[in-house]
């Protein structure tokens with residue numbers, strides 16, 4: 017199955033919401049208030065499959081259903097295999113718990129010195145500042161705590177988290193995530209960034225957010241001013257499919273970039289969504305055009321009810337092979353598995369090295385050709401002086 021797209025166009029417009037004034041449509045609060053959150057609302061907009069109906073009925077016990085009107089427009093309502101639809105509309109597969117799946121597959125709770133703060137690596141922490149998102153990805157790693165469908169009772173503790181970071185000089189990098197940090201008010205975001213910036217040992221602040229993708233209207237000039245004031249603030253967005261790269265997202269990325277926010281992208285490898293080299297290539301090309309550097313492709317975490325999204329690791333390696341060398345180096349992300357139980361992110365790379373000996377390394381290039389690079393220190397040159405020496409002499 018070959019993927020093709022019109023590379024010269026960027027989807028834009030109000031789609032099914034033509035009747036709404038543009039000023040409402042562009043207002044992020046309006047988008048949040050008008051989210052699709054019930055099966056009944058969904059069914060007014062589209063015909064659900066039996067599989068989706070069963071998934072929707074189960075969603076309230078697992079992870080809430082929520083889709084912004086803006087993002088709903090990207091769903092092909094007539095195609096049950098639409099890659100956007102699969103990411104947001106629950107399916108019965110969510111009810112299936114397979115071997116090895118866990119509620120907290122990354123062992124985050126064991127690595128939390130205070131609630132909402134995960135200190136797994138020596139020099140950086142993950143700071144979960146909210147349990148809410150603009151819309152819910154059905155393969156969410158933190159579905160145990162996000163959206164509060166599971167009575168997990170997660171209450172982000174800003175103050176405790178900030179005090180922990182202040183008291184730990186080894187923490188030079190703070191990653192704000194959740195939930196989605198950009199769902200907080202400007203006032204709360206400014207407070208958090210101001211407090212973090214005031215900590216001398218915190219050198220690097222970044223935000224993990226899918227808000228630019230689900231709710232580009234949230235990237236207001238006022239929010240960008242806050243990033244400018246406390247910058248550099250880095251941001252990782254989360255785009256999985258080229259269809260998500262709309263004119264609105266492109267404009268939001270531009271506002272962020274112009275406010276000095278370097279942008280990266282994290283994708284999750286998902287069955288029927290982006291487990292295809294042509295789709296991934298189209299995605300990374302669109303990302304570069306939006307000033308976004310592809311950062312990670314994740315093998316999906318072993319979350320409960322996720323097996324219907326699972327892709328063979330060999331497919332992921334094949335996708336990286338299809339990118340490396342065949343396209344812009346900047347477009348090639350790292351393919352990683354976040355080790356189950358809390359081992360951290362580990363790169364899963366195609367093997368280019370054939371052999372390393374005392375004398376040489378033998379390796380293959382992107383076309384499969386074999387190359388050699390000698391490792392022995394060169395013997396002193398004999399005979400006529402080298403070209404370099406000649407230049408110096410004359």
Ligand SMILES: *Cc1c(COP(=O)(O)O)cnc(C)c1O
Pocket residue numbers: 134135136137140141142191361
């Ligand atoms: C992903 C992650 C980080 C950041 O890892 P990088 O490889 O630096 O992007 C930090 N802490 C935790 C717990 C994480 O899961």
